[in-house]
Amino acid sequence: MDFFETIMFPFKWLVSIIMVGFHEGLSFIGLPEASGWTWTLSIIGLVLVIRAALIPVFVKQIKAQRGMQLLQPDLKKLQDKYKGKTDQLSRQAMAQEQMAMYKKHGTNPFSACLPMLIQMPFFFALFQVLSGITAARNQGKTMGAMSHEQVVQFDDSSIFGAPLSATLLHGTPPGGNVVAVWTLSIVMILAMTASQFITQKQIMAKNMSEEAMASPFMRQQKMMLYILPLVFGIGGINFPIGVLIYWTTTNLWTMGQQFFVIRRMPTPGSPAAKALAERRAAKGLPAIPLLGAKKADDEAATAVVAETKVQRTQPQRKNRKKK
Amino acid sequence: MHDVSTAVVPSVGMPKIIGGFLWDLPRNILILLLKTYRKVVSPLYGQVCRFFPSCSAYALEAVTVHGAVKGSWLAATRLAKCHPWNSGGVDHVPAGHRRWPEGKTPTIVVLNNPDLFLAAQTDEEGRSAA
Numbered sequence: 001m002d003f004f005e006t007i008m009f010p011f012k013w014l015v016s017i018i019m020v021g022f023h024e025g026l027s028f029i030g031l032p033e034a035s036g037w038t039w040t041l042s043i044i045g046l047v048l049v050i051r052a053a054l055i056p057v058f059v060k061q062i063k064a065q066r067g068m069q070l071l072q073p074d075l076k077k078l079q080d081k082y083k084g085k086t087d088q089l090s091r092q093a094m095a096q097e098q099m100a101m102y103k104k105h106g107t108n109p110f111s112a113c114l115p116m117l118i119q120m121p122f123f124f125a126l127f128q129v130l131s132g133i134t135a136a137r138n139q140g141k142t143m144g145a146m147s148h149e150q151v152v153q154f155d156d157s158s159i160f161g162a163p164l165s166a167t168l169l170h171g172t173p174p175g176g177n178v179v180a181v182w183t184l185s186i187v188m189i190l191a192m193t194a195s196q197f198i199t200q201k202q203i204m205a206k207n208m209s210e211e212a213m214a215s216p217f218m219r220q221q222k223m224m225l226y227i228l229p230l231v232f233g234i235g236g237i238n239f240p241i242g243v244l245i246y247w248t249t250t251n252l253w254t255m256g257q258q259f260f261v262i263r264r265m266p267t268p269g270s271p272a273a274k275a276l277a278e279r280r281a282a283k284g285l286p287a288i289p290l291l292g293a294k295k296a297d298d299e300a301a302t303a304v305v306a307e308t309k310v311q312r313t314q315p316q317r318k319n320r321k322k323k
Numbered sequence: 324m325h326d327v328s329t330a331v332v333p334s335v336g337m338p339k340i341i342g343g344f345l346w347d348l349p350r351n352i353l354i355l356l357l358k359t360y361r362k363v364v365s366p367l368y369g370q371v372c373r374f375f376p377s378c379s380a381y382a383l384e385a386v387t388v389h390g391a392v393k394g395s396w397l398a399a400t401r402l403a404k405c406h407p408w409n410s411g412g413v414d415h416v417p418a419g420h421r422r423w424p425e426g427k428t429p430t431i432v433v434l435n436n437p438d439l440f441l442a443a444q445t446d447e448e449g450r451s452a453a
Contacts, residue, residue, distance in 0.1 A: 056407075057407050060407040060408070061407060066406075088434065088438050089433070089434070089440060089441055090437070090441065092434050092437035093437035093438055093441055094433075095375055095437075096413055096437055096438065097373045098375075099373075099375035099411060099412055099413050100375075100412055100413045101373060102373075102411060103410050103411060103412025103413065104408050104412075107410065108373045108410050110370055110372055110373045110411070111371050111407065112372065112373045112404040112405045112406050112407050112409070112411070113371055113372050113373075113377075113378040113402055114372060114402060114403070114406040115406065115407065115450040116368060116371050117402065134342050141413050223366075224369060224422065227366070227367065228367075231367065262451075278447065
């Protein structure tokens with residue numbers, strides 16, 4: 001276990017220093033130091049930091065997915081080649097050829113393992129910090145970058161009477177309101193499930209081209225629609241309130257991010273793209289190249305990239321003219 | 324999950340068997356962990372990997388073929404490559420020194436090298452037909 005502790009230590013330290021940083025800042029501007037709400041806002045601050053750091057990864061992935069349009073003919077050829085071959089080895093061979101094709105075109109629709117894997121120790125560290133706080137308090141210890149005073153303060157703090165370190169299944173520390181813990185946990189599980197559903201539905205209903213809707217990738221997406229709420233439910237009754245706050249916030253961020261993408265940079269050929277073109281036409285604005293990721297925000301900075309973006313969207317525009 | 328013991332243990336003497344078991348223990352533990360990860364955690368995310376074979380499949384094959392130490396090292400290097408600024412593609416596990424008896428090749432090795440084994444399969448069919 002010691003080996004594990006050593007690995008987790010830097011993550012715990014980083015997670016707690018960000019939270020402490022937010023806590024200090026919030027106290028400085030006049031929020032009550034010992035309030036559970038100040039600590040809740042610190043957790044939300046942690047989410048904002050992590051998700052903001054991941055924005056470049058997200059934008060990169062969107063661009064890559066848009067680049068896929070150009071691969072459609074090649075992809076079709078590959079699918080025809082393996083038509084009717086359903087044995088596992090042929091499927092694998094097809095997957096291999098498909099990856100080789102992405103490499104050849106220099107565009108890959110998948111988000112890569114590293115960014116996903118990097119989030120895991122952070123989530124786990126947060127889990128350890130929040131669930132270990134009562135023990136650290138009783139043993140007079142510090143927790144990551146948190147001083148013992150802050151540990152005690154955090155352990156005593158609660159929102160709506162629910163301590164941040166309480167869990168639905170594993171109990172509420174003395175002085176905490178059990179009903180509040182149950183209610184808050186369930187509300188947050190529902191909020192996570194709802195935001196997950198809305199995000200997925202939005203993508204499927206508005207932001208997918210017809211080809212993408214018919215792909216096997218979609219089947220997987222639909223399965224997630226039912227698996228994830230289960231994960232939220234099981235996690236939700238086992239994890240401390242503080243972790244649930246983190247989890248819910250990150251889910252809401254995903255939903256907000258998706259809304260933004262659908263409205264401002266929809267997938268070419270999707271209903272959302274049509275809606276955007278109509279909105280711009282109604283305002284008398286010229287149509288923008290759809291791939292132009294952060295168009296209004298930093299035009300100057302992306303001026304060089306803009307050229308290639310325009311080129312990339314060219315074939316798409318022809319498509320739309322036909323319709 | 325039952326074919327963990329694909330290790331080639333020479334069948335001579337008790338000490339050698341125990342020695343072989345202990346020698347292969349770290350590798351087999353890793354194999355078990357990786358298989359569990361692929362069964363339980365991977366489906367939650369769908370495909371995210373930019374490579375063929377995917378990082379977890381690569382890790383499983385690397386540990387199976389090269390053992391715990393070199394296999395883990397190979398897996399870690401691959402994982403470090405799987406970031407959004409790498410265009411991915413086909414990246415096979417380098418060949419190792421372990422040999423498997425006829426028809427006992429670990430499933431993951433077969434699945435990760437479909438072109439190789441598909442060719443062998445059609446070869447086989449051709450021969451049995453002739």
